[in-house]
Amino acid sequence: METLVLFALLGLGSGAVIAGIALGVVLSWRGSGTINLAAGATVMVAGYVFWALRTGFFGFALQTVPAIVLTLLFMALYAVVVELVAVRPLRSASPLAKLVASLGVLLLTQALVLLIFGSAPRNSPSVLTGDVVSVFGVAVPEAQFILAGIVVALAGGLAALYRFTRFGLATRAASESERSAALAGLSPNVISLGNSVLGHVATGFVGVLAASIVGLSATTLPLLIIPALAAALFARFTSFGVACAVSLLIGISESLLYQASNESWFPTQNGSAIPGVQQVVEFLLIVIALWWRGSSLPLRGDLVERSLPMVPDQDRLAARVAPVAIACAVALVVLPSDFRQAVATGLVATVLCLSFVVIMGYVGQLSVVQLALAGVAGFVLSHLEAAYGIGFPLAPILAIAAATVLGVLIGASALRVRGVTLVVVTLAAAIAIEQFIFANPDWGGGQTGAPVESPKLFGLNLGADASFRGLDGSLPSPVFGLLALVVTVVLYLFVANLRRGDLGRRMLAVRSNERAAAAAGVNVRAVKIQGFAIASFLASIAGVMYAYDFRTVSANSYGTMSALSLVASVYVLGVTLVQGGVLAGFGAAGAVIPLILQTWVLPESRVSIYMQLIIGAGLLIQLRFCPDGLLVASATKRERRARASRAGKALTAVGAKPQGGV
Amino acid sequence: MPSPVLSARGISVRYGGVQALSGVDIEVRPGQIVGLIGPNGAGKTTFIDAVTGFARCTGSVEVAGRDIGRMRPHARVQAGLGRTWQAVELFDALTVAENLAVAARRPALWTTIRELLTNAEATRPPVGHALEALGIEGLAEAMPGELSEGQRKLVGMARAFVGDPKVVLLDEPAAGLDTDESAELGKHLRRLGDQGTPMLLIDHDINLVFATCDHVVVLEFGQVIATGRPADVRRDPRVISAYLGSAASDDIKVGEES
Ligand SMILES: Nc1ncnc2c1ncn2[C@@H]1O[C@H](COP(=O)(O)OP(=O)(O)OP(=O)(O)O)[C@@H](O)[C@H]1O
Ligand SMILES: [Mg+2]
Numbered sequence: 001m002e003t004l005v006l007f008a009l010l011g012l013g014s015g016a017v018i019a020g021i022a023l024g025v026v027l028s029w030r031g032s033g034t035i036n037l038a039a040g041a042t043v044m045v046a047g048y049v050f051w052a053l054r055t056g057f058f059g060f061a062l063q064t065v066p067a068i069v070l071t072l073l074f075m076a077l078y079a080v081v082v083e084l085v086a087v088r089p090l091r092s093a094s095p096l097a098k099l100v101a102s103l104g105v106l107l108l109t110q111a112l113v114l115l116i117f118g119s120a121p122r123n124s125p126s127v128l129t130g131d132v133v134s135v136f137g138v139a140v141p142e143a144q145f146i147l148a149g150i151v152v153a154l155a156g157g158l159a160a161l162y163r164f165t166r167f168g169l170a171t172r173a174a175s176e177s178e179r180s181a182a183l184a185g186l187s188p189n190v191i192s193l194g195n196s197v198l199g200h201v202a203t204g205f206v207g208v209l210a211a212s213i214v215g216l217s218a219t220t221l222p223l224l225i226i227p228a229l230a231a232a233l234f235a236r237f238t239s240f241g242v243a244c245a246v247s248l249l250i251g252i253s254e255s256l257l258y259q260a261s262n263e264s265w266f267p268t269q270n271g272s273a274i275p276g277v278q279q280v281v282e283f284l285l286i287v288i289a290l291w292w293r294g295s296s297l298p299l300r301g302d303l304v305e306r307s308l309p310m311v312p313d314q315d316r317l318a319a320r321v322a323p324v325a326i327a328c329a330v331a332l333v334v335l336p337s338d339f340r341q342a343v344a345t346g347l348v349a350t351v352l353c354l355s356f357v358v359i360m361g362y363v364g365q366l367s368v369v370q371l372a373l374a375g376v377a378g379f380v381l382s383h384l385e386a387a388y389g390i391g392f393p394l395a396p397i398l399a400i401a402a403a404t405v406l407g408v409l410i411g412a413s414a415l416r417v418r419g420v421t422l423v424v425v426t427l428a429a430a431i432a433i434e435q436f437i438f439a440n441p442d443w444g445g446g447q448t449g450a451p452v453e454s455p456k457l458f459g460l461n462l463g464a465d466a467s468f469r470g471l472d473g474s475l476p477s478p479v480f481g482l483l484a485l486v487v488t489v490v491l492y493l494f495v496a497n498l499r500r501g502d503l504g505r506r507m508l509a510v511r512s513n514e515r516a517a518a519a520a521g522v523n524v525r526a527v528k529i530q531g532f533a534i535a536s537f538l539a540s541i542a543g544v545m546y547a548y549d550f551r552t553v554s555a556n557s558y559g560t561m562s563a564l565s566l567v568a569s570v571y572v573l574g575v576t577l578v579q580g581g582v583l584a585g586f587g588a589a590g591a592v593i594p595l596i597l598q599t600w601v602l603p604e605s606r607v608s609i610y611m612q613l614i615i616g617a618g619l620l621i622q623l624r625f626c627p628d629g630l631l632v633a634s635a636t637k638r639e640r641r642a643r644a645s646r647a648g649k650a651l652t653a654v655g656a657k658p659q660g661g662v
Numbered sequence: 663m664p665s666p667v668l669s670a671r672g673i674s675v676r677y678g679g680v681q682a683l684s685g686v687d688i689e690v691r692p693g694q695i696v697g698l699i700g701p702n703g704a705g706k707t708t709f710i711d712a713v714t715g716f717a718r719c720t721g722s723v724e725v726a727g728r729d730i731g732r733m734r735p736h737a738r739v740q741a742g743l744g745r746t747w748q749a750v751e752l753f754d755a756l757t758v759a760e761n762l763a764v765a766a767r768r769p770a771l772w773t774t775i776r777e778l779l780t781n782a783e784a785t786r787p788p789v790g791h792a793l794e795a796l797g798i799e800g801l802a803e804a805m806p807g808e809l810s811e812g813q814r815k816l817v818g819m820a821r822a823f824v825g826d827p828k829v830v831l832l833d834e835p836a837a838g839l840d841t842d843e844s845a846e847l848g849k850h851l852r853r854l855g856d857q858g859t860p861m862l863l864i865d866h867d868i869n870l871v872f873a874t875c876d877h878v879v880v881l882e883f884g885q886v887i888a889t890g891r892p893a894d895v896r897r898d899p900r901v902i903s904a905y906l907g908s909a910a911s912d913d914i915k916v917g918e919e920s
Contacts, residue, residue, distance in 0.1 A: 311755045494778065501777045502767065502786075509753045509764045516751035519714060520765035521739035521825060530774075576755075640805075 006138045007259035008252045009145075013213040015251020016147040017043060020206025021228035022235070022243040023155060024199040029237040030162075030175050031195025032087050034098040035420065037427075038105040039203060040225030042075070044218055045109055046204030047211035048117050049074050051124045057117075064127055071208055072201050079200035083193050089624045091188060094308045095420045099366055100571050101623050106222060107568055107616030110561070113218045114609050121220075124211035147209055148248060154202050155244035162240075167194055223560065226431055227254075227282050229424045233289035250285070254278055269442055276436030283432040286424055287413040308364055309628040311508055311576040312635035317496050324582070325489050332481035337474040341549075342595040344464070344481035347488045348545040350585030353570045354495045354578065355538035360567070361576035362504060363531035364511030368563050369410055369426035372433040373536055374543030375558030377403035379443060381544055382450035382553050392455035392462075400540040407536025408529065415525050430560045438555035449554030452547040454480075463548055484545055491538060496578045498534070507531055562589055565612050572618045574629030583631070587611070664692045665727065667860050668743075668829040672721035673712050675705070675884075682708040683719070683884040690829050690862055695855045697871040697892070698864045700881035701904070706864045707748055709881070710831045714738055714745050726828050742828030746835060750818040752806035758817050759802040762789035762824045792824035795857075796850050811838045816847075823854065831862045836870050848874045872896060880904075 021039045028036035052058055053067040062070065086101040093101075128143035162168035170186040171194075207221075214221075227250045235243035260266050261273035268274060331343050352374055359367045380399040384390040390398070414425040438444040454463020461467065462483050464476035498504045509517040510527045518524050547553050569587050574580030587593040589608055598607040626633050666689040675683040683705045690696045698706050711717035715735035723731040725742045733741065744765075753761050766787040793799040796816045806814060815835055822830050835851075836844045848870050855861060855874075865871050871878060872892040880888040880901050888898045895901055 308755065497781070498778060500781075501774075502763070503774050503778065505756060505760050505764050508755045509761075512753040512755055513751050515716060515735075516747060516753065517764070518735040519716075519739060519745050519747070520821060521736050522764060523734075523736045 002136060002138050003259060004256065005136050006140060007255045009135060009138075009140045011252035011255025012144040012148040012248060013210060013251070014254060015248035016144075016151045017206060017210045017214050018224055018227045018231060018250055019151040019155070019244045019247035020203045020210070021224055022231040022247045023151070023158065023240060024203035025225075025228055025232040026235060026237055026240060026243050027158070027195045027199030027202070028102075029232070030171055031199070032091065032098070032192040033095065033175070034087060034102055035095075035229075035237075035423065036199075037099065037102045037225055037423070038082075038109065038222075039199070039228060041106050041109045041113075041222040042078075042200055042203040043207035043210075043224065044113055044216075044221035045078060046071055046075055046207040047124060047216045047221065048113055048122070048218070050208040050211065051122050051216055052117070054125045064125075068127070068205075068208055072205060075200045075204035076197050079197040080193065082200070083196045086620055086623075087192060087196060088189060091192065093623070093627065094364075096308060096360070096364055096366060097623055097627060099420050099423060100568070101620065103366075103564060103568055104616045104619035104623065106225075107561075107565060107612050108620065109616075110218055110222055111609050111613035111616060115606070115613070117218065119218060121215055121217040124216045126212035127209050128212075143213065147206070147213070150209065151206055151244055151248070154206070155240040158198070158202070158240045167191070171195060219561070223431060226279075226286075226428050230282055230285045230289055230428070233286060233293055233421075233424065236293055250282070253281070257281065269440065272441075274436075275439045276432065276434075279428075279432040279435040283425075283428040286428045290414060290417055290421065290425065308511060309361070309574070309576045309632050310636045311361065311499065312632060312639050317493060320579075321489060321492065325485060328485050329482060332478040332485065336472055337476065338595060339592070340478065340481060341464075341476050342590065342592045344476065344484050344549050345546075346586035346588065346591035347481065347484040348542055348549050348585075349566075349588035349591050350488050350582050351491055351545060352539055352542035353566065353581035353584040353588070354491055355535040355542070356567055356570040356584075357495055357575060357578055357581045358498065358507075358538065359531055359535040360571065361574075361580075362499065362507040362511065363528060364420075365528070365531070366420055366423040366567065367411070367426040367532070367535065368423060368560070368567055369407065369430045369433070370535060370539035370542075371558050371563035371566060372430040372438075372560070373403045373407045373539040374546060375438060375553070375555070376406060376433060377540040377543030378452070378547035378553035378558075379437065379445065379450060381547050382445070382452050383443070385453050386450070391453060392457060396455070396544040399544055400537065403540035403543060404533060404536045407539065408533050411532030411536070412529060415528060427560070430563055434555070434558065434560055438558060445552070445554045449550075449552035452551050452553060454551065455483075455548055464551060480548060484549070487541070487545065491541065492578055492582070495538075495581070499578075503527070503530060557589075561612070562608075565589075565615050568619045569615045572615065572622045572629065574631035574633075574635070576629065577631050577635060579635075580629060580631050587615075666691050666724075667726055668713070668862070669724045670709075670713050670721065673709060673719050673723070674721055675708050675712050675717050675719045677708075677717075681884055682717075683712065685721070686881070686884070686886055688862070688879055688886075690860045692860055693855065693858065694876045695851065695861045695863055695874055697875035697878040698862055698881065699866070699868060699871055699878065704881040705884040706881055707833055708884075710745055710833055710862070710864070713831065714743055739825070739827075744822035744825065744827030744830040746815075746818045746822045746830075746832050748833040748837070750811075750814045752814060752817060752821075754806050756806075757802070758793070758798075758804050758806065758809075758820075759786075759789055761806065761817060762792055762821050763787050765821045766792075766824045789820075789824050792820040795823060795854060796820050812843055815839070823859065827859065829860045829862070831864075833864050834866065835863070836865050836867045839867075844870050845873075 021043060024039040024042055025036055028034045028039065050067055050071040053062045053070055055061060082105055086105050090098050090101050128146050131142045132139040133142050162172060171191050174188055174191050228247065231243045231246035231250060234246045257278050266273050328343060332340055352370060355370045359365055377399045380402050381395050384395040384398060410425060410429045414422040454461055454465055462479055464480040466477035466479040468477050468479050506522045506527050509520060509522055510524050514524050566588055570580055570584040573583045585591060594607050594611055598604045602610050622630060628636060668690040671687050673683055673686045686709060700706055708717055712719035713723050715733060715738045722729065728741060730738045730741050763786055766789050790799060793802060796819055798813065798816050798820065801813060819835055836847055839847060844867050851874050863871060863875060875892055878892050878895045879886055880895060882904045887904055888895050888901045
């Protein structure tokens, strides 16, 4: 009993951090209608800045209080910059664009922190007292209580601010309709900026106080956004009190779960507790929140003027694909071995990126679980061989089917909600899969990775170790690359064809306007599920191909931050266009563009961080100046010209008729 | 009298504290165009939302004798309801023809799968007849963003008619059109009605409504205050005081939508 109390109270610290982030999420939503994926990164930024000021990283060390004050000033400045770069330019943009912008901020700030401060976790000097108090005879650090008290006070203060001040009233009015906020006498820009500064300073403050308790790490802190999103969902992105309470409860249950994992009854594997239970619980919490609160989630009355990226027609496909395919085929034979490997990997990544084109470009939902699904397919493949001796082609078929089913189940849990909330479920699912499946000593590949046999058909080796070598006589064999090329081209044509057909039209109808789609007889849920099934299917195929490409499956390749980078790079290039998927694929980790960079430009150890930096910055620039995506913008221009010349005469003719010329 | 294609009985809708509709009965019979008028906020749009399943309501809704009151919106559409939106709401990523194609066909799963594996373009459903019926066949290849407000309204209507619905509910199709365009629209509607599609027509242009409809229902504060033939409704003192105001005259246009 005493240990239970102790551990419950020890959870208050991390619960407070989650609460700080959840408050930031609620403030972002209320201020600008953004689901702010970067709210977790705010804690990281504040924590590192404070650490640097306290420890003399910048050449001078400050006392605690001045360091806190300076950090909070910095956070206000940071909020203003984020607001001007990633929020204000998108005020009238679609919810998906706003969401993606916060993803850009997350990628960019994490990359910057990693570059400046390195990736090793730091010990932040503690701010709060190290004293302990005795509760029911158990000694508990006072800091836990102080922290929890501070977030509760913050939540109460914010609630009061919203209830009693003109700023709060205007914000509430603004989230119903921007027009009514203007009537309240405050411009939406001011409201959004005010909430943003409030959010960053409040979250940052909690981050500074808690950094010594939860640990300062640029890789783990940003992901605290997931439990915070769960809490925010329960709060319907509105109530500070609920967000705070649920966060503290999550912190407490986390701590209890940790304690329980040392008990004898806790499920174990190879003598140690099974990992990832906490992440699975968080995922389930989010699913429950969506089912319970889903249909009542507030829809903001923002004026959406700029819609989602245009979707150019996919015409003259063969003429476009052939040259690229031939170039790839040649490259797969003549290039030196590391470049051959990179081309093959680029082809596989292309398939993965095509899945983002389907779910983001066509259905208009942000899903980040695909890379994890690819990993699942790879591990299933490896296990079917290792444990049951099932090989090619049955094993990949089963692996693809299993991962696709898993993907559909995850997608189905977000069906009740409108808007872009799928991202919350898929993010939580990705982390849960990473921690529960990949980190499992039996199911995952451990440090070395799980081996995969090369595919063999009728005794013929189709894998990367086939006897047919590249021009320089070394591995990998072009055979697997050519096989991947064929698969990629087929799937590319499939996704392009999807756009032109009935299902594609229905997806785009759902993307533009779910109500109007339903009124046109479209079963919105069915279309979303079909979209999710196709995306999961593509991702699973990519997963199997990855496994054969590397001949091993290792958990490191399927991390959630890599998935976020990949999503972002598809969006930058053109999420509605299959060509965007191809370019993003060749820019993915292990593919051609990073290889070029690391061969001639950048230190190898930091290529992935620099890529993340480029992608995050590129995303923010693209959203600002070229919202359709780089490739889409040019394709749309071309298409408009073509259509105008085709239909120009007819248009003017009708425009002259009485009923047309309004 | 033939039995009604659309029969809505006792429709009540509450939005939080607002009783938007209370016990409204409306029937549309074959060949009829029924007008639904009333001041701003009377509950006209809410009635369409309730019938098409976008607003939670009590009461019963039948289409051609079939109870559709418990279906989800898309299923009601498939059962024969068509509707337009006050704010038009076209699919902005699709051309006009594609907008109509979405509504024109509800393929089975198997057709969908087959289409994914063959040239999808080839199986596009025909939509020309609906465009022609509204005189906008020249717009087929245009994007919604390139159209004028009046053209958008016509496309929205064509989309509601293209799937051969049993009855169509039109929410203010003439808002934003001038008098001539309104009259032209009235002719299109009359012709579509004579060709066999019954309609419920909401509009603030009462001249259009009285000239086009066979039967008119007047709503105020969510309740039916008058119903009957246009000529009778127009003379009803309650309608004149509630809707037209005391200075009622034949050619005023009330409560133009912003
Ligand atoms: N989604 C909603 N939530 C809350 N109240 C609503 C909602 N939609 C409509 N109302 C309210 O219900 C009442 C009826 O609105 P409705 O839109 O049906 O009127 P209307 O007759 O179509 O008016 P108009 O001529 O302006 O289109 C109004 O008081 C309106 O404020
Ligand atoms: Mg209305």
